[in-house]
Amino acid sequence: QPVLTQPASLSASPGASASLTCTLRRGINVGAYRIHWYQQKSGSPPQYLLRYKSDSDKQQGSGVPSRFSGSKDASANAGILLISGLQSEDEADYYCMIWHSSTAWVFGGGTKLTVV
Amino acid sequence: QVQLVQSGAEVKKPGASVKVSCKASGYTFTSYYMHWVRQAPGQGLEWVGIINSSGGSTSYAEKFQGRVTVTRDTSTSTVYMELSSLRSEDTAVYYCARDWEDTFDIWGQGTMVTVSS
Numbered sequence: 590q591p592v593l594t595q596p597a598s599l600s601a602s603p604g605a606s607a608s609l610t611c612t613l614r615r616g617i618n619v620g621a622y623r624i625h626w627y628q629q630k631s632g633s634p635p636q637y638l639l640r641y642k643s644d645s646d647k648q649q650g651s652g653v654p655s656r657f658s659g660s661k662d663a664s665a666n667a668g669i670l671l672i673s674g675l676q677s678e679d680e681a682d683y684y685c686m687i688w689h690s691s692t693a694w695v696f697g698g699g700t701k702l703t704v705v
Numbered sequence: 706q707v708q709l710v711q712s713g714a715e716v717k718k719p720g721a722s723v724k725v726s727c728k729a730s731g732y733t734f735t736s737y738y739m740h741w742v743r744q745a746p747g748q749g750l751e752w753v754g755i756i757n758s759s760g761g762s763t764s765y766a767e768k769f770q771g772r773v774t775v776t777r778d779t780s781t782s783t784v785y786m787e788l789s790s791l792r793s794e795d796t797a798v799y800y801c802a803r804d805w806e807d808t809f810d811i812w813g814q815g816t817m818v819t820v821s822s
Contacts, residue, residue, distance in 0.1 A: 625808055627750075634800055634812040635742075635750065650810070684750055688807050693764060694740070694752040 590614050593685055593697035600703045605675050609700050611668040611685030619661050624668030625686040626659060629699075635684065641668065672702075680704045707731035709801050709813035716819045722789040725816045727801030734782040735759065738804035741775060741786045743797040744815075751797075755804065756784060791820045 594612045601607040611626075613619045623642040627635040637650040641659025649655070656673045672679055685697040712726040727739065741753040753773060754765040760777040769788070777784045784801055799816045802809035 623807065627809070629750075634815050635802075635809070636812065637808055637810050640808055648806075648808070686750075686809075693755075693766060694807075696742075696750040696752065699749045 591698065592617065592689055592692055592695045593687065595683075595685060595697040595700045597698070598701045598703065600705055601675050603675055603677060603704055606671060606673045607675055607679075607702060609670040609672070609683050609685075609702065610662075610665070611670070611697050613666050613668075613687070615666070617666075617689065619666045619668060620663060622668075622687045622689075624659060624661070626657075626668075626670045627684045627686065629682045629684065631681075638670070638683075675704050677704050707803075707811055709803065709811055711799075711801060711813040711816045714817040714819070716821065717791050719792055719820055719822055721791050721820075722787060723791060723818050724785055724787040725799050725801075725818065727784045727786075727813050729782045729784070729803070732803075735779055739775075739777065739784045740802045740804055740809055741773075742800045742802055742809070744800070745794070745797040748797075753786065753799070788818075791818075793820050796820045 592614050623640050625640045626638040628638050629635040638653050639649045639659050641647045658671045660669045682699045682701050684699045710728045715723050717723050735758050738757050740755045743751050754775045756763045756775045763775050772789050774787045796819050801813040803811040
């Protein structure tokens with residue numbers, strides 16, 4: 590089972606909100622980790638969005654709009670990237686990442702967000 | 706401005722080696738670690754390795770151990786990634802990315818490496 594699991598795709602409408610999940614493998618407690626989020630648009634390198642561990646340990650990337658935010662769902666053992674007020678320019682692939690002692694830096698498989 | 710500029714695309718035969726460069730500018734090169742990440746066509750991101758700020762220490766993903774070497778030249782603010790014994794599965798875009806508190810905050814533009822006979 591992968592360390593980080595993301596749904597392959599998600600569709601949402603302009604102006605709506607999208608919640609992208611990153612589920613940690615059983616036995617890896619989401620509460621102990623900083624979840625990093627990256628956005629990758631077609632043909633471009635990834636760009637850092639934000640990281641979230643708790644409300645007191647979070648950081649927004651430089652120039653990243655506040656409509657991108659992070660949180661966690663402890664009951665689902667998952668990190669969440671919430672994008673509010675969706676715009677067509679938000680259409681991209683989104684990757685979560687953690688540093689884990691057994692695998693060093695590891696990425697989720699990515700979620701392709703379509704804004705239609 | 707802060708930027709990482711990588712070398713151009715490469716085409717290699719199976720069994721050969723490739724060395725990709727990443728030149729940093731706009732910040733104090735010796736203050737930051739540097740990562741390498743790769744992305745096969747149509748696939749996700751995969752961490753390859755890291756070099757520390759002084760260049761004295763490296764760490765690699767287990768699957769690349771023995772085949773990858775990351776080095777840095779502080780005189781030219783350049784980091785290098787060499788991958789040997791290339792196979793078709795190594796065909797990918799290779800990115801360098803600056804480390805800031807375990808975050809990959811700045812990325813290079815990517816270098817396409819194609820392995821084909």
